[in-house]
Amino acid sequence: MSNIKFTQNITNEIKHLIDDWGNQRCFALFDTNSYQYCFNYFEDCGLNEEHILTLPAGEAHKTLESVSLIWNFLITRGANRHSLLINVGGGTITDIGGFAASCFKRGIAFVNIPTTLLAQVDASIGGKTGINYMGLKNEIGCFSQPYKVFIDNRFLKSLNRNELLSGYGEMLKHGLLSSTEELDELLQMDLEHIDKKRYLELIRESVEIKAVIVEEDPCEEGIRKALNFGHTVAHALESAALAAKSPISHGMAVALGIVVELKLSELLMHFPQGWYHKIKDHILHSYPAYPIPVDQESLYHYMLHDKKNDERGINFTLLMKPGEFYIDNFCTHDQIITALNEIIYE
């Protein structure tokens, strides 16, 4: 957690950062969205205009081509091994920028300034960087910790309900991994009206749950796999959505993934039925309906590519109850298809 700073004055933080490093060494990455809604916080901070790169927004640009654009930009602007890349945006930007920085001249420092709820509670912290490749989510990337992460709740006011829901999916996951108390708080969270102060508290709790796990296992050799709860299914949904050009937000995919993987938990680990139905109903009620563009067998096929898999099959984290999780469970084809039925409506 020592590299994560919660702030209500991001402008000051950036000023200090640029003062410390010198503006010759600082480069900033935005996408068209973060530039439009957040650049005002960066004006008059001392950033060199020629050191700003703005990529097109959207997960479709989370590609090797975007990474090449960043490398070309850094080279032509004379960046050296002591330069700093400041990534301002959602998870796509912090993932791409972190990866580009980590491989430029064998690694330069980078700072993440997440501007979406999703990136604040998940993507920008923990040191996972990467891009999509051959239609597979985060297939290429590396583990590399950001030098600093700044979380400012003022960015949240530019987000619409769907963007809040996207971050909320990861928060629910953290709650499920943590405790019934944490989970209850999240089930009562008001997604209609942002109470900035209350949000900052909940974000801080969510970040802490993740940070404790990441510190214990930064490279996901063991317990960090728990943070993939809901994600085996979520990544399959996102790959299918990408292929069908019927986009789904990451948090929505995670929320649906939570339903399916809780169903597997109920089937295999006796996760309490009462909790299962409460969470399922809450998710299906909170999120807009998403017509999944492929059938269960296709989703199963996508899951075969999941990074956590080995020869034993498709790897899941499953829950005995809220706060009690077990990594490295392998489910059969039939169990998975059964659980997928919970989110597919013919």
Next chain:
Amino acid sequence: MSNIKFTQNITNEIKHLIDDWGNQRCFALFDTNSYQYCFNYFEDCGLNEEHILTLPAGEAHKTLESVSLIWNFLITRGANRHSLLINVGGGTITDIGGFAASCFKRGIAFVNIPTTLLAQVDASIGGKTGINYMGLKNEIGCFSQPYKVFIDNRFLKSLNRNELLSGYGEMLKHGLLSSTEELDELLQMDLEHIDKKRYLELIRESVEIKAVIVEEDPCEEGIRKALNFGHTVAHALESAALAAKSPISHGMAVALGIVVELKLSELLMHFPQGWYHKIKDHILHSYPAYPIPVDQESLYHYMLHDKKNDERGINFTLLMKPGEFYIDNFCTHDQIITALNEIIYE
């Protein structure tokens, strides 16, 4: 050094490796040269034929495109996070393969089996991986230690004199960083006739000099910069050679770089003139003449892109005497041009 194994029976080592990991998890990378001259050692080792990828040989293929080919190969053959990539070849192959493995699914294990003298004494050990990019040497890459390195002196018999000379450049560098005794041994090394046993001893000594430095500073934040002795100039020579399509071997570039950087050492650090002339004469006598395709100013311009540089200028390691080196020296334009005159013949 614990991950480096010297052997005279590489076939047995590979067999054990494939037995341990299971042939489903093992993938092998060759280039057309290493495949032609070395594949016989891999026959009947249990390697799955469909798990072998052969890239075109040569530094010109040390590109992002080659890395993509490796990623595509791994994905289509069903590699997972527990797979192993075995890189068989010279430094180009171990650099590309190491980088591709380190970014595939955020990092899989890789083994280096260097088949050239250069790769055995330098490129395959120490955890530097990477590719050339926009005409700049190793501009993109990461630090990532190989799971194992196997060094077998039997590969040396397939090498011609130029290939031996290429490795010899790095050995001389290690000797200069180590001691007058080590250096004397190397100045007497017979490059006409390979005494396999003697070579293995000298290779082991060379590897040990590097390994001690790498263990102290794996990510080149300090003392490891010493291993770049000769390389600020060498990389400029190689970039110029690449642009002019007039190839120079890495070790030849390093040998010429040693002459220039020893001259700078003589100018700035009072490196003994006697030693300087002895080493310069030995290098110019041992290596074929190389007509440098650009002038001193162009070489100077290439040096401005060196990864070790910062705002203070072009960074050199310089020597007070054999075995006594100082990192982070910055030389002026005129000093560099003067020293470059030592290797440029009009």
